[in-house]
Amino acid sequence: MSNLYNEPEYSKNVIEFLTVANEYCLFIEKSENYSKIDILQFLQKISPLLYLKGSLLPVVNVENTDTNERFVTEEQWETIFNELRKKFNKDDNYWFIDFNSPDENDPVKASLAENFADIYQDLKDFVMLYQKNIRAAKQNAVYDCKLLFKSHWGYCITNAQKAIHHLLYKDKSTYNYPELM
Known part of the structure; x- marks a missing residue:
């Protein structure tokens, strides 16, 4: 018999x-304690990590x-x-431009709050189910989680990342603020 692990x-x-999904969920659950800039900076850093780790799921x-x-x-x-x-x-x-829509040249309106609430739901469900002491x-x-990454939250992250970058760096005067470095 093979080693289970x-x-x-x-x-x-x-x-x-x-680990990364749990960190994301814990932060989002306490978002009322953070400023908008704190949330944007957190999302700017954790979103690419979630995307990378999600793409590596076996x-x-x-x-x-x-x-x-x-x-x-x-x-x-x-x-x-x-x-x-x-x-x-x-x-x-x-x-953003949705390349899966029939007319991929028409911009689509999206919501950061909806994107990150959807991601929260998928990741929290993953964390909770994975913590059960049952292999199945x-x-x-x-x-x-891998299926939802491919079909939903991977897109949410990539679409929202550009918007987050824009919000953090759209004003050149913010380049010198240490909290935006």
């Missing part, structure tokens, strides 16, 4: 992703889909969304 759901890439074969669960409620999502929207205020909306739950957590 050699299985993909226990790999170094999964554990590292779990292919996992799920043995039992009965252990799959979702944990974040609609009310929890709305609380996160509303807090972020309040923090971002007039800077919440941004435009861990398999489902990794499988779903």
Whole structure:
């Protein structure tokens, strides 16, 4: 019998992703304690790391889909969304080109708060399911998170990253502020 910890759901890439995802969730859950600039700076740094770690999640074969669960409620999502929207205020909306739309030349309006609340939901569900002491739950957590990375939150990160960069550095006078370095 093979060593259980050699299985993909226990790999170094999964554990590292779990660590970063948990850090993201803990910060977002306490976003009311932070200023807009603190949130933007955090997202500027953790988003590329989430993207990288998400892209490195292994292919996992799920043995039992009965252990799959979702944990974040609609009310929890709305609380996160509303807090972020309040923090971002007039800077919440941004435009991007959706290359998956029928007319890829038309800009699409998006919301930073919605993007990061969606990412929170997917990552919190991953963290909660992965923490269960059942191998099939861990398999489902990794499988779903990789699937959602490819279909949803990977796009959210890449679309929002340019908007975050713009908000942090659009005014050349902010270049000299240490908090924006």
